[in-house]
Amino acid sequence: CGGVSVGEEDHVKAAVEAEGELQLWKIAIKPGKPLASGRLGEADFIGLPGNPVSGYVTFAVLVRDFLRARMGETVQGWPQTxxxxxxxxxxxxxxxxxxxxxxxxxxxxxxxxxxxxxxxxxxxxxxxxxxxxxxxxxxxxxxxxxxxxxxxxx
The missing domain is CATH 2.40.340.10 (MoeA, C-terminal, domain IV)
Known part of the structure; x- marks a missing residue:
């Protein structure tokens, strides 16, 4: 579920930093600037943007293959253009x-x-x-x- 933002109303960043570590915050793609990733204990954390298309695009471009690799699949890297x-x-x-x-x-x-x-x-x-x-x-x-x-x- 998406919900990361870059404004004052983004509470995800503070919550993750209070309980774990944020390793990535904001990326230079459109749509999808507010993307976050880090760790909460032993778990990976990925925060997708709150706008539906931004969440869809960042998942397709960045997150899908990360999850596939974490499940043990050999991933060729995306996007193949x-x-x-x-x-x-x-x-x-x-x-x-x-x-x-x-x-x-x-x-x-x-x-x-x-x-x-x-x-x-x-x-x-x-x-x-x-x-x-x-x-x-x-x-x-x-x-x-x-x-x-x-x-x-x-």
């Missing part, structure tokens, strides 16, 4: 953080192309149900139709 052409524009990039856009892969004229969900807000959970992949953009990266983008299948 492929370069595919965009069928969308992205002209408002975050200048400081990597961005993960919810996208769908569709065949068009015999080639896979990437379509983005229209509303990329961190509270729009329908974008996660709709998406079958994430596009990973570097800080400041703009996208025009036809540009190759790094696609991470879900």
């Amino acid at each position: 492929q370069q595919l052409p965009a069928a969308f524009e992205w002209h408002k990039p975050d200048m400081k953080r990597e961005e993960f856009l919810r996208v769908q892969l569709r065949e068009q004229d015999g080639q896979l192309v990437v379509h983005r969900y229209p509303n990329q807000g961190s509270a729009v959970l329908t974008s996660c149900a709709w998406a079958d992949a994430l596009v990973r953009l570097q800080p400041g990266q703009r996208v025009a139709p036809g540009d190759l983008v790094a696609v991470c299948p879900l």
Whole structure:
């Protein structure tokens, strides 16, 4: 369950620090900046962001393979990306953080192309149900139709 925040109302950070240790606090990805990890006694602690899409993306990008590895699985590392052409524009990039856009892969004229969900807000959970992949953009990266983008299948 998500609930970590970066504002005054975040009580998770203080609670974890009182009972254990926080080893990571905030990451430079969007959505998902408020991610926490550390230890509570002998247990690993991971605090996902409270916004639903932020929790979904940080789990997919960072937490899923950590849990698989803790269960003894050999993990190749994620995300394994492929370069595919965009069928969308992205002209408002975050200048400081990597961005993960919810996208769908569709065949068009015999080639896979990437379509983005229209509303990329961190509270729009329908974008996660709709998406079958994430596009990973570097800080400041703009996208025009036809540009190759790094696609991470879900």
